[in-house]
Amino acid sequence: MINKPRLFCAFALILYALQGISQDAKEIVRRSEDRLRGNTSVAEMTITTVRPKWTRSMEIKSWSKGKDLAMILIQAPAKDQGITYLKRKKEVWNWIPSLERKVKLPPSMMNQSWMGTDFTNDDLVKESSAADDYTHKLLGQEEVGGFQCYKIEMTPNAGAAVVWEKVVVWIDRKDYIQLKGEFYGEGNQVENTMVSSDIRLLGGRMLPARIEMIPAGKPGQKTVIAYKSLIFDKPVDESFFSVENMTKIR
C-alpha cells in the first residue's frame, strides 16, 4: 500500500543532475561530462514542476560517491520531510519516517518513465556515458545565452540503452558547460529541450545553477532544478551510504 512515484521521480532527477547527460564530438562531450563528475558530490537544490495551472517545489539534499552510491533526503514540503532514498549499485531503498521503516523498491522503478517532472526516467538513471554510448558529429558553432558554443549531434550507438533517436547539444567553448540540449524522439521530432543558465562558481567549478527541461508542444509546462549549493570531492565514507544511515542523515 506504499506508492510514492512522485518522490521517486525526484530521486531519479537528482541522479540525473549529479551524473549529467552531456555529450559531443567525443572529446568535447567527455570534457563537458567530466565537469559534472566528482569522486563525491554533496548538493542542495530545489526542484520545481511547473504546469499551466499549478506549481510544486521540493527541496532536496543529496550525496553521491562514484556512479554506484547516492543518498537523497527530502527537506520540503513538510509532509515529505525526512523521506530518504538510498541507491547502492542497482538496489534502491526508501525510508519513510511516518512508518519508521524502509521499503525496498522493485527494480522496475529504475527504468520506468515517470510523471511529475519533464525529465524522462530512462535518461535520469541510466549509467551509460554520453561520451562512450554515442557517435558524435560537430555541426558548427552557435551562440547560446551569450556564450559561444560547439553544436554537436549525438546518435546512440547500436545496442546502447538510450530512448532518444538523437540528441543535439550546445557546449560552451571556454569552460565546456552544456548550455542547451535537444532530445529527439520517434519521427525525429524534438520532444524535450534542456536549457542551462545562471552560470556561476559551484563547488569550485563554473556550472549552471539552473537547469530547465521543457517538453515540446506543452505550453506552460517545464521542470526547473535550481542548485543552492554544490560541493565536489569532499570525503564521504562508503559506510555513509548504508541502510542504517538513512534514518540519521539531515
Next chain:
Amino acid sequence: MNVLRRIVLSSLLACAHLQAHAQADTTARKPEFRGYVKNMQTLSWVGPLKSSLTDGFLHNRLIFKYEPDSNWTMDAELRNRLFYGEGSRSAGAYYTEVLDQDNGLWDGALVISNQALIWSTVIDRLWVEYTRADWRIRAGRQRINWGIATTWTPNDLFNAWNFLDFDYEERPGTDAILIQKQFRKSVTLEAALSGSRTDSSSVAALRLSSNWRAYDLQWIAGLYKGRPTAGMGWAGPLGQFGFKGEMGWFGGSESTFSATVQIDRLLPHSWYISTGVLYAGGASGNLFQPSSLATNTLSPDRLMPVKWSAIATVARPVTPIMNASMAIVYSPEFNLLIAIPALAYNIKEDWDIDLTGQLFMLRIPGNRFRDQYMAVYLRLRHSF
C-alpha cells in the same frame, strides 16, 4: 515488570556513561517541531444506505525532536483527536473506554468527554537514543518496525501493521529498549525488549539482517507474549518485479505459522501493480464484524480473521498531484471481499485531500455479493 524497569534504567545509565567518555560534540541541531492537522469525515452504513451513520474528528499530531549533539536524539510525539460526530454521541461510553486504553508500562492516554464531544490525547512516542560508531541504543516508547513486506507483516512483532487502519500509519508506540549493532557489509544485529503492565504481553526478540545478492534478508528469534517465535523475511528482485515475503512460527500449546508473499512492479505510464497472499495460521476463523477489522490491534500470527487472504493493488498518478488507487482483498473461507478505492489530491504544497472507501462484502450462499459494511472517508490534511 520491575525487572524490565531496571533494564530500562540501567541502559539509560549505560548511555550516560558512554557519553561521558565520548568526545564533546558541538553540532547541536535546532529543536525540530513538526506535525499535521487532519479532519476526517466518515459516512458508514450496514446494509441499505438509509441506515447510515456520519462521524467526524479533528486529528492533530505534534512531533518534537531534539538532538543536543550528534550522539543523542530525543523524541516526543502526541496524538490529539477531537471527536464530534454521531458515532461519538451515540456510543460515547464505548469510544471513551477504547480511547483511554494504554497497555504500555505507563499510561500515556488522556480522555475528556461530555455528551457531544470527546477529546483524546495519547503520548505514543517518548524516547531517548544514543548512537556512537556502529552502536545505537534507544529506550522509551517507540515504534519498532520489523516489517519487510508492505501489506501484511508477520515479522512485525512489536506492533503489527494494520493496512486497513490507514489514518494511523505511525501505529501506537511500544515501551521498549532497542540495541542495534552494525557489522561489516550490511550485517546488523538488533535486540529488542518490550514490556507492558501485564507481564504476559512482553516481547523479547533478536533480529539479524543482511544483504545478499541484491536481497535484503532477516532472521528473527525470540519470545512473543510467552510463546517462542522464529521468523524470516526477504525483499529483492525477481526479474523486473520486486519480491518480498515474511514468515513466522509461534510456539506454545497451540503453535501457529504465518506467512506472506508479494510481488510488485512499476509499469510504463507509472502504473504500479502489486499482489500478495497471506496465510494466517492463528486466525480465529470466527464470524466477525467487518467494521472492527480496521481498528483492531493485530497480532503477527493473526493478521486477518481468516486463514487465507489475497490482495491485488493497482495505483497510478492521474496527474503528478493526483493519485488514484484500488486494492481488492479476498478471503475464500468467508467469501469476504474488501474493496479499497482511494483518490488523493495535493491541493497546495502543504495541503492534501483524499477520499477513501472501505467496502466489506460477504457472500451468502446462493446469493450474489451482498453489502455488509461500507465506509467512505473524506480527509483533509495540513502538514507543518
